[in-house]
Amino acid sequence: MTLPVVLIGVVLVAMSISGTAVALPSIGRDLDASGSPLNWVVGGYNLAFAAMTLVAGSTADRIGRRRVFIVAALVFAAGFLVTALSPAIAVTDIARIVSGAGGAGIMAAGGAILASNYDGAARNRAFALMGTMAGIGIAIGPTLSGLLITATGWRGSFAVFTVIGLLVALGATRARESRATGADRADRAGSALFITALALLMFTLLEAPTLGWAHPVILLTGIAGLVALVIFGVVQRRSAAPVLAPALVANRGFLGWSLATLTTSIGFLGALVFLPTYLQAAAGLSPAASGAAMLLLTAPVLIMPMAAVTLVNKGVPARLLIMIALVLVVAGNLWLTALNADNAVAAVAAPLVLIGVGMGASFGITDGQAMAMVPADVVGMAAGFLNTLRGAAEALVIAAFSASLIGLLAARLGDTTRAATVGAGRITTGAEAAELDAFTWSWRLTQLGVGLLCLVSSSVVAVLIHSRATSRRTP
Numbered sequence: 001m002t003l004p005v006v007l008i009g010v011v012l013v014a015m016s017i018s019g020t021a022v023a024l025p026s027i028g029r030d031l032d033a034s035g036s037p038l039n040w041v042v043g044g045y046n047l048a049f050a051a052m053t054l055v056a057g058s059t060a061d062r063i064g065r066r067r068v069f070i071v072a073a074l075v076f077a078a079g080f081l082v083t084a085l086s087p088a089i090a091v092t093d094i095a096r097i098v099s100g101a102g103g104a105g106i107m108a109a110g111g112a113i114l115a116s117n118y119d120g121a122a123r124n125r126a127f128a129l130m131g132t133m134a135g136i137g138i139a140i141g142p143t144l145s146g147l148l149i150t151a152t153g154w155r156g157s158f159a160v161f162t163v164i165g166l167l168v169a170l171g172a173t174r175a176r177e178s179r180a181t182g183a184d185r186a187d188r189a190g191s192a193l194f195i196t197a198l199a200l201l202m203f204t205l206l207e208a209p210t211l212g213w214a215h216p217v218i219l220l221t222g223i224a225g226l227v228a229l230v231i232f233g234v235v236q237r238r239s240a241a242p243v244l245a246p247a248l249v250a251n252r253g254f255l256g257w258s259l260a261t262l263t264t265s266i267g268f269l270g271a272l273v274f275l276p277t278y279l280q281a282a283a284g285l286s287p288a289a290s291g292a293a294m295l296l297l298t299a300p301v302l303i304m305p306m307a308a309v310t311l312v313n314k315g316v317p318a319r320l321l322i323m324i325a326l327v328l329v330v331a332g333n334l335w336l337t338a339l340n341a342d343n344a345v346a347a348v349a350a351p352l353v354l355i356g357v358g359m360g361a362s363f364g365i366t367d368g369q370a371m372a373m374v375p376a377d378v379v380g381m382a383a384g385f386l387n388t389l390r391g392a393a394e395a396l397v398i399a400a401f402s403a404s405l406i407g408l409l410a411a412r413l414g415d416t417t418r419a420a421t422v423g424a425g426r427i428t429t430g431a432e433a434a435e436l437d438a439f440t441w442s443w444r445l446t447q448l449g450v451g452l453l454c455l456v457s458s459s460v461v462a463v464l465i466h467s468r469a470t471s472r473r474t475p
Helices: 002-031 035-063 065-085 089-117 120-152 154-172 188-211 216-238 246-250 252-282 287-293 295-313 318-338 344-371 376-413 416-423 432-465
Strands: none
Touching (some): 002 035, 002 089, 002 120, 002 154, 002 252, 002 287, 035 065, 065 154, 089 344, 120 287, 188 376, 246 252, 252 295, 252 318, 344 376, 376 416, 416 432
């Protein structure tokens, strides 16, 4: 039962990430929310996912990978149940944070379970299947959520995830337990510092458009977040049982592959989360139709992981494939600056396909290549680190994209409240042309920033993974 249960859990987490974005306009209307409170529905989930994945991976090594997986699935289901019953946006945001923590445990413990059960080509295939299932979840998440929202409302879509989460927890009781030898200590200080740093930085980025970048609260939380991150690094160097071993980060090959997965996540998430709202506002698409349009981005992620790992197992250099994937992601993001309200779907079709192909290829090879470079006793930590990078990138991209989009809208419209409403996809009757023009302009500039960031990050990846060969499974 090990492989099927882990893969179903991965599908569930991936669907919950991609599908929620389609529900944002409906949630905003039902709970009368916009701006940062609405963006916390997605951002809070990703924040908790990023903050808890590293902790969950190390905890899984220490107390048991199956045990952490089961508990995580139950937490995930509980968060979705509360979201489905939520009476207010604040309750929704808190419940989404709970679900994100559960999703972190599913991904980190699931990756560690696979790494501890497979080696060599079998490990590559297992992680490629994990990438494929993540691709399936991402691919069908927007479409399925759109259909569920249209049929039963946004609350019904969250109720479905509750039931599946409980089934995953039940199935995991049949999987084999594994843990690292001698891993009996916990780095509580490191875990607390890491979670604190990410939470403060996320709060800064999401609330700055509303409060202002010069507001004392924003300045305080931003500086405090950076300080907490620095202290975390110092504590990890001195800890006897670090939540993130410094030797792991010092491994240039592992770090290069980890940065590659971060880069593709950055290039993927902005479009995945914010484009459905734009399509519903600019093109007048229903939630189901906007979810279907997102298949241009997500469908390639369904088939590319297995295609990429097949090429690697046949002798094609993985480093060559990942650089091609990164080029596609960069090109697609820069091409998205051609977005326009008149032909919204047609304008984004080709760039979305490029990004999806690049992201899918990355899913198929980055985890397997990175995990092959670490010792067996820290595979949980390594899996947690990889998923933490993805989650952190997703959380910070969502926050930064939102901050940029609303900030630019406010500058163009001259009204922060109106900017938040337009950013949530609610266009004022009688002012459609001006607001859509401002929305499109803000989207283009924000997307340009994402594309340039991916370009810089891809250059760093090229240097790291093409430097002097790094030995496999470096202690």
